[in-house]
Amino acid sequence: MKIRLNSQGLRSMRTRMTALFALLVALLMAGVGYGVLRLERQRAQARVQEILLLAEKRAYHEIGDESKNSNSLAAAVKSEQGEISGGQVNIWVVQGSQVLWASQQIAPPSSSDDPHxxxxILSFGEQKVILAHQWTPEEEELRATSHELTILGLFVVAITTVFAWFVVGQTLSPISRLAQQAQNSKLQGLSVRLQTPSSDAEMRHLTGTLNELLIHIEREAQARARFYAAASHELRTPIQILLGEIEVARGRPRTLLEHEEVLAQLHTGTERLATLVQDLLQMNALEMRQNLAPCEQINLSFWIERALSQQTAALENRALIPEMHLVDAIIEAPPGHVEVLLRNLTENAAKYAIPTTKICIALNSSVHETTFEIYNACEVVPDTQFEEWFEPFFRPDTSRSSQTGGNGLGLAICRSICTANGWNITLKPREKGIVATVTFPKR
Structure with a gap:
């Protein structure tokens, strides 16, 4: 079967894993080959030393009595050559630098440490008998063994590389099938769900994670689509109202007082439109992480008192009674974000609280977090889904939107600010009212 290498080369996980496996096998074979050669060399050296030791014992045994006669030592060695050497040892009889007799016509080794x-060396008075074994045959045998091991190693590496290529390919094939499945399903939109290509736990986990990501992206896309639709509607309505008022004003001649009334109405509508556009831009910047101001150490109680003081007129008009339980709480946060967050929450409480009731504000601090709570009494429908209140342009009571002047973006901006800074905001019912809670984790 022909192996087709990935055109991406080492950028392919299959190629890298196969190359790594082949490298590990090659290193393993090199280590094994080195160990085998080292062991064979030690065995050969031990075998040669054993041959020399045996020849030495035979020499002492055969020519021990003749060693006293220098004339007869060479003759004795010559006569007992076969018994001493056993066909594996070369023998020389020397006196000083003179060779008296040699089993072969070659020079004796210069020293006992000659590697070849x-x-x-046996000493008999002034004469010496040199017993030596030529190392060349063992060296050639070791060299032949090295060549054989090299060929065997290359063969094993080649076989294991081919094997690893197919095994890694089979192991990674579910990922390829999953990618192909995603590519074939991309025309179906974000509602598509991927099927697990294998029963492996890792693939089930990967597929589940990707499906969760698709669900999250789908929800974000749906929320974004709803936001754009609502934003276009919210922008279109005041613009149409402004255009209608302008057309009516131009429809007939009017007095100066009537023109001033029309201009006042246009000014009010334009201000609401400008506020809506500003809120939309601010929320979009927060969601796109384009409005992340630097953090500073601030005292949260100061900003709470400041936000509440900005609602003094609204509180007095509706006879609302603020009740605060604050402690000094130092946090690291962007002051601008904290100001907008607290202003929106206190403004909502002042707008939607039942007249003549209390607005309760509490600030608590612990080792790990700081918690801000603001409560206002209001009518709460049973089983209210408060998570929907954080959606842009959501109004729980549309009949009061014209009275309060809200555009439905206050809580959405609060959620965007909290998400951008790692804070948490919730709405919960409490004692015939609603409590908004913001948690600031301490860094």
Missing amino acids: WPSR
Whole structure:
């Protein structure tokens, strides 16, 4: 079967894993080959030393009595050559630098440490008998063994590389099938769900994670679509109202007082439109992480008192009674974000609280977090889904929107600010009212 390499080369996980496996096998084979050669060399050296030791014992046994006669030592060695060497040892009889007799017509080794001629030297007075074994045959045998191991190693590496290529390919094939499935399903939109290509736990986890991501992206896309639709509607309505008032004003001649009334109405509508556009831009910047101001150490109680003081007129007009329980709480946060967050929450409480009731504000601090709560009494429908209140342009009571002047973006901006800074905001019912809670984790 022909192997087709990935055109991306080492950028392919299959290629990298196969190359790594082949490298590990090659290193393993090199280590094994080195160990085998080292062991064979040690065995050969031990075998040669054993041959020399045996020859030494035979020499002492056969020519021990003749060693006293210098004339007969060479003759004795010559006569007992076969018994001493056993066909594996070369023998020389020397006196000083003179060779008296040699089993072969070659020079004796210069010393007992000659690597090519391992030897033993026997002294008989002034004469010496040199027993040596030529190392060349063992060296050639070791070299042949090295060549055989090299060929075997290359063969094993080649076989294991091919095997690893197919095994890694089979292991990674579910990922390829999953990618192909996603590519074939991209025309179906974000509602598509991927099927697990194998029963492996890792693939089930990967597929589940991707499906969760698709669900999250789908929800974000749906929320974004709803936001754009609502934004276009919210922008279109005041613009149409302004255009209608302008057309009516131009429809007939009017007095100066009537023109002033029309201009006042246009000014009010334009201000609401400008506020809506500003809120839309601010929320979009927060969601796109384009409005992340630097953090500073601030005292949260100061900003709470400041936000509440900005609602003094609204509180007095509706006879609302603020009740605060604050502690000094130092946090690290962007002051601008904290100001907008607290202003929106206190403004909502002042707008939607039942007249003559209390607005309760509490600030608590612990080792790990700081918690801000603001409560206002109001009518709460049973089983209210408060999570929907954070959606842009959501109004729980549309009949009061014209009275309060809200555009439905206050809580959405609060949620965007909290998300951008890692804070948490919730709405919960409490004692015939609603409490908004913001948690500031301490960094």
